[in-house]
Amino acid sequence: MSYTDATIQLLSPEGTLVENDVTAEYLPRVTALSDEQLREFHRQMVVIRKIDLDAANLQRQGQLAMWIPSLGQEAAQVGSGFAAKPQDHIFPSYREHVVAKIRGVDPIKIIELLRGLSHGGWDPKDHNNFHLYTLVLGSQTLHATGYAMGIQFDEATATGNPDSDEAVIVYFGDGSTSQGDVSESLVFAASYQTPQVFFLQNNHWAISVPVSRQSRTPLYLRPSGFGIPGVQIDGNDVLASYAVTSDNLDKARSGKGPQFIEALTYRMGAHTTSDDPTKYRENAELDFWTRHDAIARFELFLRAKGEGDAFFAEVKQEGEDLAADIRARTIALGVPTTESIFTNVYSEPHPLMDEQYAWLTQYEASLEGGQA
């Protein structure tokens, strides 16, 4: 499976801008980007790839229970992540490590989750509205739609001010499209005309099952049955991801209702470190997507624009430094307190929490006494 006639691509695999009737609608958003913004796209893609590879290695070394690689999906995530405005709310699935990073979530928070130290725990209010990862597939699409309904009830959207009008973007994958919650969220979104963008990363594999098992129709066509427009983009093209998401978010925030983007990309690695993709997929497919890699393509583009070796060396070094920093901090992470098992189950006092924590405290004290 690869691109189709419908796939919107702004940057060719050779690193040149694609100019035609379709891209003309989106290219002004690309040309409006400063050189610094373009460099930042590249920086984020390179740095997260290094962090991602190192985190997978940390799992192999026994430092993490699991890692969820994002290798290959950097462009889909970086482009859409930068398309969101500060006032927008982002509901991730569980692989959007670089979107988290762009919105100010320290990658160590994701490490904590996968090391068995937390269930996420960051406060979206303090992290530029980047919500927690959701491991039950598709559940977050309904939360995103409900949140977007709230934005609408608050009249915090479609006022005509793009700098304050709010919108929501929700991430999910090709496997999740088979979940009932995703269909229900499309129903609710269409019904209430919510200000939101559904951002589907079709990475072609739900663990070991190909997307052809999930859908007999291209997934960007599915929302049309719900009354929601859908587009398909080259998800390995960071400029397409940025420009089309930015366009769709602007539509959503200006009262045009929900939008749907299918980003064609590829999970270059395993589903998680518990998986072995050599058991179920062909090398030819991997070769195709290697030739369409997001970072190599964008480097060609930047070099043609005049970026030199110094910048690329600097970015590489930054990735190595940050990955080293995360490795060191991972190994130094402590274990949460026993009390934390009980503290936030409820917001208000609860007799079972008090009784059971009191019992556990006494029990642990008795063990210490026994050892003395």
Added chain:
Amino acid sequence: MSIENLSMAKAINNGLREALKNDEKVLLMGEDIGPLGGVFRVTEGLHAEFGGKRVLDTPLAESGIVGTAIGLAMRGYRPVCEIQFDGFIFPAFDQITTQLAKLTSRHEGSLQMPVVIRVPFGGHIGAVEHHQESPEAYFAHTPGLRVVTPSNPHDAYWMIQEAITSNDPVLFFEPKSRYWPKGDVDTSASGIPLHSSRVVREGTEVTLVGYGPMVTMLLQAAEIAAEEGTSVEVIDVRSISPIDYGPIIASVQKTGRCVVAQEAPGFVSVGSELAATITERAFYSLEAPVLRVAGYDTPFPPAKLESIYLPDADRILEAVDRALAY
């Protein structure tokens, strides 16, 4: 004191109206709850009074209702969802148990989930399959949820308002067999906190413990027992998660005998939990094992058999006799 004589359906309706008036963040959402007023008319008139942005007729999808309510709560709203019938809550089971119940914990306390889910439950209405069930144990078993059920109009009026002001998610089970009988509602004060159990009839020889629709049945049994010369105390548990054991244990310590009754199947149920804890905490006061009267461990039968399936005063009294025989 300000007393009104109301049905439970009307008492909940009035409670919802107060909640909508008191806090503009309160929203009602569900199937057919708008102009129709819900299939039991519990939301009657509220759509006309507060409009479609406060009283939402949603698409027909229970997971969608609860999932979007979660998103609305994240935005600062206090959604009150109506699940049309007990047996239709299961499409929302995933959102309730894996999301709603856990989000405060997952956020390490920075996010509160003030969502109420109203569920008409229980039998005695002669309805078809999936319309007469008692699924409360599934939710009482789930950490992070609170589960309450009123047995009379006064409690219903206050408990729905207290559930809505709770910052934790509350499953609010409404005994549909009690929707229509009227009772006095004191609209000036609730008289008791949400998570309290209460002695509703004093007695000395046996303690009967139940909640929701079963309380009426326990009171009937107590009346018959009194005529036969046995003094029975009745406790309305009201909150089945958490359970307020104070009045229950005090009563059992006094009577030495206890029967727990419910409509739900007995295996791994709220009644099982009550019996186990009462035995643990009142062991030296007990003259007999704590006995349970429950629905049979079968699917809820076709309606013409429900009077055999559902515990009635006779089955409760049979257990009372057994407890007294020890």
